[in-house]
Amino acid sequence: MKLKVTLIFVVAFLLCLAVSGTVLCEPVSEITTLTITSDPEGADIYLNGQKLDQQTPLTLENLQPGQEIELVLRKPPLYKKSIPKKVTVKPGKNNVFIPIPETWYYYMWLYLPTLLKAAGMTLFLTIIAVFNGIIIGTFTGIFRVVHNKLLNTIAGIYVDFTRGTPLLVQIFMIHFGTPPIIGHLLGTGNPVPINPFVSALLALSINSGAYVAEIIRAGIQSIDVGQMEAARSLGMTYRQAMRFIILPQALKRVIPPLGNEFIAMLKDSSLVSVIGMEELVRRAQVIITRTYRPTETWIEVGLIFLIMTLPFTRLVAYLERRLKTSD
Amino acid sequence: MIKVVNLHKRYRHLHVLKGISTEIQQGEVVCIIGPSGSGKSTFLRCINLLEKPSEGHIYIENIDVTDHSRINVNEVRAEVGMVFQRFNLFPHLTALENITIAPVKVRGLSTEEAQDRAYKLLERVGLRHKADAYPEQLSGGQQQRIAIARALAMKPKALLFDEPTSALDPEMIQEVLDVMKDLAHEGMTMVVVTHEMGFAREVAKRVLFMDDGQILEEGTPQAIFSTPKNERTKQFLSKIL
Ligand SMILES: Nc1ncnc2c1ncn2[C@@H]1O[C@H](COP(=O)(O)OP(=O)(O)OP(=O)(O)O)[C@@H](O)[C@H]1O
Ligand SMILES: [Mg+2]
Numbered sequence: 001m002k003l004k005v006t007l008i009f010v011v012a013f014l015l016c017l018a019v020s021g022t023v024l025c026e027p028v029s030e031i032t033t034l035t036i037t038s039d040p041e042g043a044d045i046y047l048n049g050q051k052l053d054q055q056t057p058l059t060l061e062n063l064q065p066g067q068e069i070e071l072v073l074r075k076p077p078l079y080k081k082s083i084p085k086k087v088t089v090k091p092g093k094n095n096v097f098i099p100i101p102e103t104w105y106y107y108m109w110l111y112l113p114t115l116l117k118a119a120g121m122t123l124f125l126t127i128i129a130v131f132n133g134i135i136i137g138t139f140t141g142i143f144r145v146v147h148n149k150l151l152n153t154i155a156g157i158y159v160d161f162t163r164g165t166p167l168l169v170q171i172f173m174i175h176f177g178t179p180p181i182i183g184h185l186l187g188t189g190n191p192v193p194i195n196p197f198v199s200a201l202l203a204l205s206i207n208s209g210a211y212v213a214e215i216i217r218a219g220i221q222s223i224d225v226g227q228m229e230a231a232r233s234l235g236m237t238y239r240q241a242m243r244f245i246i247l248p249q250a251l252k253r254v255i256p257p258l259g260n261e262f263i264a265m266l267k268d269s270s271l272v273s274v275i276g277m278e279e280l281v282r283r284a285q286v287i288i289t290r291t292y293r294p295t296e297t298w299i300e301v302g303l304i305f306l307i308m309t310l311p312f313t314r315l316v317a318y319l320e321r322r323l324k325t326s327d
Numbered sequence: 328m329i330k331v332v333n334l335h336k337r338y339r340h341l342h343v344l345k346g347i348s349t350e351i352q353q354g355e356v357v358c359i360i361g362p363s364g365s366g367k368s369t370f371l372r373c374i375n376l377l378e379k380p381s382e383g384h385i386y387i388e389n390i391d392v393t394d395h396s397r398i399n400v401n402e403v404r405a406e407v408g409m410v411f412q413r414f415n416l417f418p419h420l421t422a423l424e425n426i427t428i429a430p431v432k433v434r435g436l437s438t439e440e441a442q443d444r445a446y447k448l449l450e451r452v453g454l455r456h457k458a459d460a461y462p463e464q465l466s467g468g469q470q471q472r473i474a475i476a477r478a479l480a481m482k483p484k485a486l487l488f489d490e491p492t493s494a495l496d497p498e499m500i501q502e503v504l505d506v507m508k509d510l511a512h513e514g515m516t517m518v519v520v521t522h523e524m525g526f527a528r529e530v531a532k533r534v535l536f537m538d539d540g541q542i543l544e545e546g547t548p549q550a551i552f553s554t555p556k557n558e559r560t561k562q563f564l565s566k567i568l
Contacts, residue, residue, distance in 0.1 A: 226411060230417070232401075
């Protein structure tokens with residue numbers, strides 16, 4: 001009798017369990033969902049070629065079990081479209097993860113803003129250096145042609161030394177060579193380190209000055225000697241003849257070569273990367289140590305240099321043509 | 328007016344002028360002829376000190392201009408104008424500016440004064456309408472006339488001409504010679520290196536024949552051209568006439 005009662009309870013319990021199972025569990029297993037995740041997230045989703053309004057990660061709910069769909073993800077401009085993924089929707093929860101491959105220019109694009117900023121520094125360095133160079137070079141160039149042995153010699157030594165040694169060596173001399181001297185002069189004996197920016201600017205300005213000096217000298221000497229004679233025969237002093245007759249004519253002729261000097265300096269300024277000056281090349285090196293993408297990065301750096309120099313190259317060519325017709 | 332005494336000029340080992348002595352009077356027109364390389368240009372350039380004489384003396388209005396301790400070379404040059412074979416106008420300046428620049432910068436004239444003077448001179452060389460032209464826009468003859476006006480603007484005591492017409496096309500020679508003749512008739516003291524025998528005959532009071540750094544013969548145009556005495560003069564004249 002007792003066993004019977006127990007049996008009934010067990011059966012009733014099981015029945016109850018079965019009933020509750022069908023009632024509680026059955027509706028849950030009937031909703032079919034598809035959750036799409038991707039790396040990286042935030043990609044556009046193309047379902048059977050139709051673009052959805054939402055982006056990954058996304059859970060789709062209005063799907064039928066057994067439905068076949070094709071998924072393509074896109075995330076322009078840095079990523080290629082993903083390989084089409086065929087999914088057969090099973091009843092219940094479906095999960096699909098789709099990796100999106102990077103385009104070949106992914107790293108180029110990613111670091112473009114950083115590199116452009118660094119290019120700005122390169123441009124800035126160059127502009128200041130050539131500006132200083134023009135000031136130094138104008139004086140030095142004139143010192144080379146005036147009738148004064150002392151000035152000739154001083155200017156000559158400066159120009160020969162600067163043009164006869166590599167810019168890289170000049171950068172090292174200033175950045176690493178002068179700190180001990182400054183320390184010595186200050187009496188402490190401890191080297192006084194120089195800020196890379198200051199070293200870079202100093203080295204590039206001094207270097208540019210020598211080349212500009214040669215441009216100015218050549219410009220002055222390209223003026224027909226008859227001009228000086230005519231000016232002197234009118235009673236002008238050497239200074240007056242220089243100032244009113246020779247230099248105004250020389251100025252016109254030195255503009256194209258000065259443009260070339262600017263282009264050359266824009267490129268050569270990359271050498272200051274060796275002392276840690278954060279310009280375009282240095283920045284690229286730093287990026288590459290992080291990304292291991294030397295090919296793309298150096299191509300990009302090259303292109304940035306090209307884009308910076310090209311307008312000037314064209315301008316110089318134009319000025320040269322114009323000068324030729326006016327001569 | 329200009330007195331040259333035993334003038335020598337050497338370039339290192341080259342002895343270009345070998346003792347030139349002559350005197351040029353106020354208002355006199357002297358032509359110098361001679362073969363190429365005989366030192367004609369060098370002689371002219373010594374007179375206004377574009378070249379430094381190696382030896383000898385040059386007196387301009389009795390002042391020894393070779394005495395550098397006492398004279399200012401620039402002042403001497405301002406007093407003796409020079410006209411060059413190749414004009415040497417200043418290409419970056421207009422005709423007017425070419426003429427005014429020295430009076431303004433050297434003589435200290437105001438721009439208005441200098442321009443007044445320049446317009447009168449332009450009138451005189453027949454180029455008033457070219458005042459604003461740049462040298463490259465002018466013919467050779469016009470350029471040379473501007474160059475003469477430029478020299479005159481300094482009101483020089485004497486004018487030196489170094490083959491002023493030999494870089495010109497034949498049809499332009501006359502316009503320049505006409506200007507020079509006018510100057511001669513107005514009493515300008517002129518020393519002219521030229522092979523224009525017609526000009527020399529017409530306006531020169533004296534012709535100097537130079538060869539090998541020396542004055543070999545001098546005399547009236549008539550005497551030099553018609554009855555030269557020196558063998559070298561005869562040879563030279565037979566070649567160019
Ligand atoms: N600056 C100089 N340095 C060295 N030699 C010179 C210089 N100027 C002229 N000479 C030489 O002096 C000599 C005379 O030259 P100059 O120009 O006076 O001759 P010229 O009579 O004017 O000849 P041309 O008829 O060709 O003009 C030439 O042999 C010339 O080479
Ligand atoms: Mg000559």
